[in-house]
Amino acid sequence: MNSLMKKSWSPYLAGAPAGVVLCLSVLIAGKYFGASTTYARSAGYLEKAVASEHVEKSSYFIHTKLKVDWQMLFVVGVVLGAFISSRMSRDFAAVAVPPMWERRFGANKTSRLILAFLGGIIALFGARMAGG
Amino acid sequence: MLFCRRRDNGAHDIRKGVVIMELIYGLVTGVLFGFLMQKAHVIRYDKQVGAMRLIDFTIFKFMLSAIIVGMVGIYLMRDLGIVSLDVKSTSLGANVIGGLIFGVGWALAGYCPGTAAGALGEGRWDAFIVMIGMLVGAALYAEVYPALRSSVLIWGNWGKITLDGILGLNHWVVIVALSFIYLGLFYLFEKKNV
Numbered sequence: 001m002n003s004l005m006k007k008s009w010s011p012y013l014a015g016a017p018a019g020v021v022l023c024l025s026v027l028i029a030g031k032y033f034g035a036s037t038t039y040a041r042s043a044g045y046l047e048k049a050v051a052s053e054h055v056e057k058s059s060y061f062i063h064t065k066l067k068v069d070w071q072m073l074f075v076v077g078v079v080l081g082a083f084i085s086s087r088m089s090r091d092f093a094a095v096a097v098p099p100m101w102e103r104r105f106g107a108n109k110t111s112r113l114i115l116a117f118l119g120g121i122i123a124l125f126g127a128r129m130a131g132g
Numbered sequence: 133m134l135f136c137r138r139r140d141n142g143a144h145d146i147r148k149g150v151v152i153m154e155l156i157y158g159l160v161t162g163v164l165f166g167f168l169m170q171k172a173h174v175i176r177y178d179k180q181v182g183a184m185r186l187i188d189f190t191i192f193k194f195m196l197s198a199i200i201v202g203m204v205g206i207y208l209m210r211d212l213g214i215v216s217l218d219v220k221s222t223s224l225g226a227n228v229i230g231g232l233i234f235g236v237g238w239a240l241a242g243y244c245p246g247t248a249a250g251a252l253g254e255g256r257w258d259a260f261i262v263m264i265g266m267l268v269g270a271a272l273y274a275e276v277y278p279a280l281r282s283s284v285l286i287w288g289n290w291g292k293i294t295l296d297g298i299l300g301l302n303h304w305v306v307i308v309a310l311s312f313i314y315l316g317l318f319y320l321f322e323k324k325n326v
Contacts, residue, residue, distance in 0.1 A: 015201075016201045123245070
């Protein structure tokens with residue numbers, strides 16, 4: 001129980017079990033890890049609510065079928081798992097400006113969030129182009 | 133569903149059961165992975181940007197440790213015939229250009245699709261804004277996709293190649309060689325204290 005409440009583990013000692021989790025996932029569910037497709041599907045669902053015909057005709061969303069699937073639950077699980085871990089070790093913190101950013105650019109939330117938003121757009125765009 | 137004949141209901145329920153199990157597996161797997169990532173702090177902005185700045189190699193240590201275990205485990209199971217690989221096609225245009233674009237976005241955001249979710253879980257809510265941006269990026273990509281499909285995405289399409297395949301080596305040779313290289317990197321990281 002003590003080690004589960006430690007604030008941080010060696011990346012080697014956390015990474016190796018992560019590899020085991022991957023192997024078990026492939027063995028039991030036949031699923032490899034991924035996340036970016038979930039964002040594509042979620043965007044499709046949201047867009048469908050306001051422009052349903054456009055989404056139905058979209059070759060991309062036909063190619064990336066809209067469904068609530070393993071990966072979507074995996075991403076939800078990641079949020080949950082990180083939450084549980086951080087609460088157990090009192091490492092949870094409602095923070096918007098990372099320390100490294102603050103040291104370089106100051107504590108202003110707006111500039112951090114603008115770059116965060118832009119970065120997100122570019123990152124997912126590139127990820128989908130690269131193939132996930 | 134209204135037109136399901138009684139005879140089909142059994143098969144329909146089994147399919148529904150399979151889907152529900154899959155969703156549960158996804159959730160549990162995500163929780164475990166999110167937990168481990170949080171413990172290693174690889175979901176932190178500082179660690180990810182630190183890796184990109186080549187001043188903090190925590191990300192590499194975590195990833196490569198997982199990869200060593202994953203390589204051995206997956207290929208062992210594959211050789212035993214109990215799992216199958218899921219090889220993605222290599223398309224140089226898509227992979228390289230997409231990768232470069234992703235790198236820019238990752239550097240600005242400080243999180244990737246998976247780690248943003250994890251960061252949100254531990255309260256770092258700039259990740260939430262990143263995730264919103266990612267939804268926008270996905271929608272944007274959907275708009276551009278038809279144009280890319282006949283250009284960038286098919287430049288340098290090499291098909292579903294693997295490292296061992298193109299080197300003409302047994303996969304275990306590649307796995308052992310890579311593992312040694314990664315372990316060597318670990319030794320270097322620790323020696324340089326990064």
